[in-house]
Amino acid sequence: MREPAALPDPNLYVMVLENIDRGVIAMDRKGVITLVNPAGEAFLGVSLRNCLGKHFHDLFAGQQTLLYMINIALEKGRTISDDEGVLLQRPRQKPLPIGIYAAPIFSRQEGQEGAVLIIRDLSRVQELEGSLRRADRLSMLGTLAAGLAHEIKNPLGGVKGAAQLLAKELPAESDLQEYTRVMVREVERINGIIEGLMDLGNPRPAEMGEVNLSKILGDIILLQQEAARGQNITFSLLVDPSIPPILGDEGMLTRLFLNLIKNARESLEHEGRITVESKVSSDFHLNSPGGRPSPIVIVKVSDNGTGIPAEELDRIFTPYFTTKVKGSGLGLAICQKIIEDHRGLLKISSSPGEGTEVTVSLPLR
Ligand SMILES: Nc1ncnc2c1ncn2[C@@H]1O[C@H](COP(=O)(O)OP(=O)(O)OP(=O)(O)O)[C@@H](O)[C@H]1O
Ligand SMILES: [Mg+2]
Numbered sequence: 001m002r003e004p005a006a007l008p009d010p011n012l013y014v015m016v017l018e019n020i021d022r023g024v025i026a027m028d029r030k031g032v033i034t035l036v037n038p039a040g041e042a043f044l045g046v047s048l049r050n051c052l053g054k055h056f057h058d059l060f061a062g063q064q065t066l067l068y069m070i071n072i073a074l075e076k077g078r079t080i081s082d083d084e085g086v087l088l089q090r091p092r093q094k095p096l097p098i099g100i101y102a103a104p105i106f107s108r109q110e111g112q113e114g115a116v117l118i119i120r121d122l123s124r125v126q127e128l129e130g131s132l133r134r135a136d137r138l139s140m141l142g143t144l145a146a147g148l149a150h151e152i153k154n155p156l157g158g159v160k161g162a163a164q165l166l167a168k169e170l171p172a173e174s175d176l177q178e179y180t181r182v183m184v185r186e187v188e189r190i191n192g193i194i195e196g197l198m199d200l201g202n203p204r205p206a207e208m209g210e211v212n213l214s215k216i217l218g219d220i221i222l223l224q225q226e227a228a229r230g231q232n233i234t235f236s237l238l239v240d241p242s243i244p245p246i247l248g249d250e251g252m253l254t255r256l257f258l259n260l261i262k263n264a265r266e267s268l269e270h271e272g273r274i275t276v277e278s279k280v281s282s283d284f285h286l287n288s289p290g291g292r293p294s295p296i297v298i299v300k301v302s303d304n305g306t307g308i309p310a311e312e313l314d315r316i317f318t319p320y321f322t323t324k325v326k327g328s329g330l331g332l333a334i335c336q337k338i339i340e341d342h343r344g345l346l347k348i349s350s351s352p353g354e355g356t357e358v359t360v361s362l363p364l365r
Contacts, residue, residue, distance in 0.1 A: 023119035045090035073102040073115035210245035232271035267305025307352035
């Protein structure tokens, strides 16, 4: 029989456990918790002191799936895993979507010593999936609507031309002149909506180049400040000067942040605060399927405006969903598309009455 290999330094085991991003929770044969690594503490939302010595039944009280899986590992000595559909309930924190792996622990001499539970945080993965679902829905709707938009644009041009002719024919002082102006103005409004829609369904290909994000953000804020003149709105721009130029389409990125900052401004009723913050994320990378990981830039646009009710959060990306009298409801749908073209991610969190925070992550290269 082969000699067991010499064990590495126990300090190394400790270091590995302390540095991995999986929660590791071990228990003895009776189910009493004997080890929780720092990631485990963070996921559980319970300090090490409050876990050690507790029975797993108490630590996971009421969490049937987890209890069932631990039982299989501990009592049956079998390994079991579940990579979807488990929500970890935590005191005073949102439930966390997790992947779980539960396995028996065997020692070299004594047989089964207990069980270990390994927990993976799936919230990022689920965000990514949510973003992909939105993108899918959008591209279907977009294709359909763009075809329709094209058909509407031509007769619309005819209506506008006729209204302009009519204006010429009518005496300048005629009361009816006002009607022709309304016609032209409204036709132009429909045209604007339709152009937005056509962009969405059949956008021009992105022209990638080096883009200075800080400059774009600075210019937009300058314009928005101008538009909000006379209102009591404070704009703050906190840019990280170390952000290198990112690879992107300048026009599209301008449109993206303009839409977001405009939404923030529109959520305020004449007074409030808008903060735009950019930084390079030092600790995580956005992986595109099959692509190489790249450092990412994070831009946060936050306001202390009306906020978005929870039941609307899922609908705000749907084209034409708007709660505004003059809104087209295409702003966020367009943002989603632009972000997708840049292989980025968009996340919105909002508390009604308190405000909204939109986080855009874009790969640097
Ligand atoms: N920062 C925000 N605060 C509060 N509500 C928001 C915010 N951003 C978006 N919303 C909500 O999401 C809806 C959809 O936004 P979206 O930008 O797609 O369209 P819109 O702003 O209504 O119209 P458009 O952008 O075409 O002028 C808005 O009508 C609003 O209800
Ligand atoms: Mg908008």
